Amino acid sequence: MIRIPKGCKDMLPSEAYLWHTVEDTARETAELYGFKEMRTPTFEHTELFARGVGDTSDIVTKEMYTFLDKGERSVTLRPEGTAGVARAFIEDGLQGGPMPFKAYYLISAFRYERPQAGRLREFHQFGAELYGSPEPSADAEVIAMADRFLKALGLSRIVLRLNSIGCKACRARYAEALRNFFRPHVDEMCEDCKVRFQKNPMRMLDCKEQSCKKFTAAAPVMLDYLCDDCRAHFEEVKHLLDGAGISYTVDPHIVRGLDYYSRTVFEFTSDALGAQSTVLGGGRYDTLLEQLGAKPSPAVGFAAGLERLIMVMNAEDVAVSERVADCYIAGMDEASRKKAFLLAEELRSAGLIVETDLVGRSLKAQLKYADKLNTRRVIIIGEDELASGEAEVKDMFLSKSERVKFDALAQYCKGGKF
Ligand code: HAM
Numbered sequence: 001m002i003r004i005p006k007g008c009k010d011m012l013p014s015e016a017y018l019w020h021t022v023e024d025t026a027r028e029t030a031e032l033y034g035f036k037e038m039r040t041p042t043f044e045h046t047e048l049f050a051r052g053v054g055d056t057s058d059i060v061t062k063e064m065y066t067f068l069d070k071g072e073r074s075v076t077l078r079p080e081g082t083a084g085v086a087r088a089f090i091e092d093g094l095q096g097g098p099m100p101f102k103a104y105y106l107i108s109a110f111r112y113e114r115p116q117a118g119r120l121r122e123f124h125q126f127g128a129e130l131y132g133s134p135e136p137s138a139d140a141e142v143i144a145m146a147d148r149f150l151k152a153l154g155l156s157r158i159v160l161r162l163n164s165i166g167c168k169a170c171r172a173r174y175a176e177a178l179r180n181f182f183r184p185h186v187d188e189m190c191e192d193c194k195v196r197f198q199k200n201p202m203r204m205l206d207c208k209e210q211s212c213k214k215f216t217a218a219a220p221v222m223l224d225y226l227c228d229d230c231r232a233h234f235e236e237v238k239h240l241l242d243g244a245g246i247s248y249t250v251d252p253h254i255v256r257g258l259d260y261y262s263r264t265v266f267e268f269t270s271d272a273l274g275a276q277s278t279v280l281g282g283g284r285y286d287t288l289l290e291q292l293g294a295k296p297s298p299a300v301g302f303a304a305g306l307e308r309l310i311m312v313m314n315a316e317d318v319a320v321s322e323r324v325a326d327c328y329i330a331g332m333d334e335a336s337r338k339k340a341f342l343l344a345e346e347l348r349s350a351g352l353i354v355e356t357d358l359v360g361r362s363l364k365a366q367l368k369y370a371d372k373l374n375t376r377r378v379i380i381i382g383e384d385e386l387a388s389g390e391a392e393v394k395d396m397f398l399s400k401s402e403r404v405k406f407d408a409l410a411q412y413c414k415g416g417k418f
Pocket residue numbers: 079080081082111113118119120121122123124125127128129257258278279280281282283285300301302303304305306307308
């Protein structure tokens with residue numbers, strides 16, 4: 001048997017209502033804040049991610065699905081959505097339009113990671129990006145939107161962790177402090193960290209190796225190295241969140257796994273997820289556009305992993321109700337089945353979810369199937385009903401029935417009788 005590739009997951013029809021709940025909530029929340037949907041290609045030129053996501057990130061160095069197409073061009077399945085949105089923002093002339101520019105997306109993304117619970121090779125993201133504002137209010141609006149989205153899903157055990165990683169100037173001073181701190185230990189650290197020590201020592205704080213973790217706990221923290229402007233920016237973001245009643249924890253260990261961030265970074269984490277505890281992450285990235293060769297433009301955004309959100313919803317026992325069929329129409333013989341088919345079409349035109357027999361089952365088997373569908377109302381048609389033009393409508397929960405004229409069935413079912 002041909003099996004699904006490692007690290008991928010099928011979404012089965014029985015789970016669709018959960019996915020739809022998450023996607024509908026994402027769309028509704030984004031639109032409350034004036035974000036409009038944007039779609040970009042599933043693959044891009046490899047260089048976009050190398051330059052955008054950053055060549056010291058694990059994503060670019062280890063995890064990209066990169067291949068040569070038939071024209072010998074190196075292309076990559078997107079590992080995230082931000083770089084593609086940035087490319088489109090520049091290429092489609094959106095940079096010249098009214099600011100701030102706000103876009104959201106629901107995408108699949110691909111990372112060649114070691115699969116485990118909550119970590120897949122193909123996964124899905126809801127993301128949002130805001131361009132054109134350097135103000136702390138833009139950071140706060142994006143964080144408030146993420147918070148509202150998670151609360152609208154009914155999640156209550158999620159913690160917002162907030163940090164500032166400063167600007168280029170303060171990060172240079174911090175990198176020096178980190179090098180001084182790690183220098184006596186670097187020989188005992190993993191091979192990746194030896195490279196990170198030279199290229200981007202902040203990445204060392206994110207290392208998952210036990211041999212490195214024991215050193216990182218006591219490392220200097222970025223917040224002590226912020227310049228006055230970055231400090232004032234961070235204070236204002238916190239002040240706005242306090243005012244909006246959004247609680248958070250300042251966590252100096254949040255550095256994020258992508259290279260494009262500056263100033264505010266944040267993650268929403270859940271204790272229900274085990275090792276992969278981050279359900280949503282984001283931050284400010286004021287230098288990405290410049291890195292891609294465009295006119296500079298400040299930006300801030302986030303992305304949430306849909307599979308992780310669904311895992312947390314299940315763990316927190318969030319009640320999501322699935323819409324079941326409004327009625328099942330059972331036909332007792334050939335002629336009644338034909339009538340059932342036509343009535344089903346009529347009731348669907350009235351907006352009802354209707355099921356009817358398609359496999360030639362006996363009445364008893366049809367009732368059993370209707371029960372499996374969890375349908376409360378069954379409409380039964382036989383010879384007598386065809387002759388009288390009235391169906392028997394049965395309430396399966398109360399074991400009661402009533403006779404209703406064929407042309408009154410839609411009204412009857414919509415009226416919510418039973
Ligand atoms: P990220 O932290 O790499 O950020 O990913 C965002 C979310 O995607 C994570 O919090 C997690 O829920 C989910 N995720 C990431 N990798 C996997 C995986 N292998 N399996 C399942 N879920 C995963 C970004 O992608 C940035 N582009 C976010 C952003 C937007 N920053 C600014 N704008």
